[in-house]
Amino acid sequence: MSETSAADSTTNSAVKPNKVSQSQVLSASKNLKTYIEKNKKLPNYITIGNCKYSMEEYMSISSATIVYKNKKSKSNIVVKYGVKSPKSPTGSSISGKLTKKQYSTYASNVNRYINKYNIAPNYASTKLGKIKFQTFIYGNSKILAWSKDNKGILPNTLTLKVSKTHSMNRYVPKFPKNTITPVTPNNKTPTQKNLSITQILKASKQVKSYVEMNNSLPSSVLIDGKQYSMSEFLYLLSYAIVNINKGNKGNITPISVKAPSYPNGNFTSGNFQKGEFVILANNVLNFINTNKQAPNYANSKLGTIKFQSLVYEFSGILDFVDSNGSLPNNLTINISTNPLTGGSNSSNNTNGTYDPIGDGFIIINSSNYTCGPLLVKYNDKYLISTGKCSCGVIGDYYYHNSTFKNYCPFCKKDGCMIYEEGPTCPEGMWVCTICDADFCLVSGKEHINGSTKYLTKTEYNASQYTSNTYITSTDQLKDNTSGIKDNAKDNIINDTIINDSIVDDNYSNETNENLTDNSTNISNSSEDSIDNNTIINNTIINNTIINNNIINNIDIENLSNIDNINQLISKEEDVF
Numbered sequence: 001m002s003e004t005s006a007a008d009s010t011t012n013s014a015v016k017p018n019k020v021s022q023s024q025v026l027s028a029s030k031n032l033k034t035y036i037e038k039n040k041k042l043p044n045y046i047t048i049g050n051c052k053y054s055m056e057e058y059m060s061i062s063s064a065t066i067v068y069k070n071k072k073s074k075s076n077i078v079v080k081y082g083v084k085s086p087k088s089p090t091g092s093s094i095s096g097k098l099t100k101k102q103y104s105t106y107a108s109n110v111n112r113y114i115n116k117y118n119i120a121p122n123y124a125s126t127k128l129g130k131i132k133f134q135t136f137i138y139g140n141s142k143i144l145a146w147s148k149d150n151k152g153i154l155p156n157t158l159t160l161k162v163s164k165t166h167s168m169n170r171y172v173p174k175f176p177k178n179t180i181t182p183v184t185p186n187n188k189t190p191t192q193k194n195l196s197i198t199q200i201l202k203a204s205k206q207v208k209s210y211v212e213m214n215n216s217l218p219s220s221v222l223i224d225g226k227q228y229s230m231s232e233f234l235y236l237l238s239y240a241i242v243n244i245n246k247g248n249k250g251n252i253t254p255i256s257v258k259a260p261s262y263p264n265g266n267f268t269s270g271n272f273q274k275g276e277f278v279i280l281a282n283n284v285l286n287f288i289n290t291n292k293q294a295p296n297y298a299n300s301k302l303g304t305i306k307f308q309s310l311v312y313e314f315s316g317i318l319d320f321v322d323s324n325g326s327l328p329n330n331l332t333i334n335i336s337t338n339p340l341t342g343g344s345n346s347s348n349n350t351n352g353t354y355d356p357i358g359d360g361f362i363i364i365n366s367s368n369y370t371c372g373p374l375l376v377k378y379n380d381k382y383l384i385s386t387g388k389c390s391c392g393v394i395g396d397y398y399y400h401n402s403t404f405k406n407y408c409p410f411c412k413k414d415g416c417m418i419y420e421e422g423p424t425c426p427e428g429m430w431v432c433t434i435c436d437a438d439f440c441l442v443s444g445k446e447h448i449n450g451s452t453k454y455l456t457k458t459e460y461n462a463s464q465y466t467s468n469t470y471i472t473s474t475d476q477l478k479d480n481t482s483g484i485k486d487n488a489k490d491n492i493i494n495d496t497i498i499n500d501s502i503v504d505d506n507y508s509n510e511t512n513e514n515l516t517d518n519s520t521n522i523s524n525s526s527e528d529s530i531d532n533n534t535i536i537n538n539t540i541i542n543n544t545i546i547n548n549n550i551i552n553n554i555d556i557e558n559l560s561n562i563d564n565i566n567q568l569i570s571k572e573e574d575v576f
Helices: 021-037 055-069 100-117 133-149 196-215 230-246 275-292 306-325
Strands: 045-048 051-054 094-097 122-126 127-133 157-162 222-223 225-231 271-275 297-300 303-306 330-333 362-364 375-378 382-388 399-403 416-423 425-432 439-440 533-535 565-569
Touching: 021 045, 021 055, 021 133, 051 055, 055 100, 055 133, 100 122, 100 133, 100 157, 122 133, 127 133, 133 157, 133 225, 196 222, 196 230, 196 306, 222 230, 225 230, 230 275, 230 306, 275 297, 275 306, 275 330, 275 416, 297 306, 297 439, 303 306, 306 330, 375 416, 382 416, 382 425
Parallel strands: 297 533
Antiparallel strands: 045 051, 094 157, 122 127, 222 225, 271 330, 297 303, 362 375, 375 382, 382 399, 416 425, 425 439, 533 565
């Protein structure tokens, strides 16, 4: 065990995963607990899987793991990268015991705070007092280390006895300079280096390999010491394909690219000739250059190819170039073997879901039940699903798209709802982490006969995360580039301090008590607007056969059509 790491001799991976498994978090937490108790301080980073994470990132990951385990969810944990260090950690001497319900609530508060502000709290307010940042992390590691040794369950109680002057609380860990923290998609790097085609080809091979091993995109890729988001990488991929086709193997200058607002797509298996996939890459490139944002999907003769699949297929093209020295003559897409489609019907293609914009969404794209939802997506503002009614109010058993505010009508708290499913509700339901009330995915009605409580319906407002989008009718796509204004107001939230503690292996009965921290006032207001889905409509190659023997070096400028850009508005429609 080294001075700086809770797990030694592991190098930083060039590809950062979007998610980590709960079992990986438990194993890392046990190592972390051992390190802290031996060295009387936190390490600078911890290794989970094959990647290194700062203590601030671990604070987010471990808190989310505790919340999931308390709700008996086995879902993987979405990684929140680049969490900033607390400005001035402080706290009290702590001595006492917390129930599982209490420490799980505090973990949920911490997780929401980090998702909102992208910074770890200085301390967490609990019934035992203010728990300092460092002690909170130790507490989470102790909880999850116990869980690791007890078949994944949480302990019933948490006992903490740590002085505010303890050596652990005097040392603030720093993520080492020789490890790279990914840049969030909307951030610009201070200085951009030109990248060689060779560097982009090598990165393409890494990303392709990662997707085929993990069935999802990584959150970023490391090229020449810098992290590039998948939106920025799609720009590099598209540029490289177009240039290689022209015989130009010069360097490419990266740019800052916003993430797609709502990636979506519906395509079938088929084959592209070289001329066709080069035009597709050029249209993607032109769109990004015009909008400084990656498309949600690109239109083609095979249908609408989703953002994730564009990254994967373009990576495959350049992987071929790396091995053979030239572009392939054909690109074959087979959804039955594609790692992002998993062999599912293209209309239900929700695998490979990607949360590229740092908006805190937890995405669930599979269910343990045949009647379970096709897609669940939620963060501290929205509850989005494609599921079946479990309360009978809707009157049918078809799939419906529904969107609600993440707000509990009982607790009157924002951001407290999560997804659950089980034998008593295989269709899935929204559950409050504070009062445990549960609601139908489709109607939003509480699951109690005679109850009049409903979740609040809304529309997903992607414009609060992104801009430069256009809309057309959902009934018939038209070449309409009229803009939509973003009227969403900034959320104003008072500085929240959250709570934490450390576990004892003994069991005790949980007690009910008011867990509200009256010293913290949160005001969270926003206005809803229409969800915009970006599409590149490539009319050049639709219903057109291009002979690869005739076209090698295509005059892209005369064939591409950047003006043909459409938008799609998501609406609540039945899926039969």
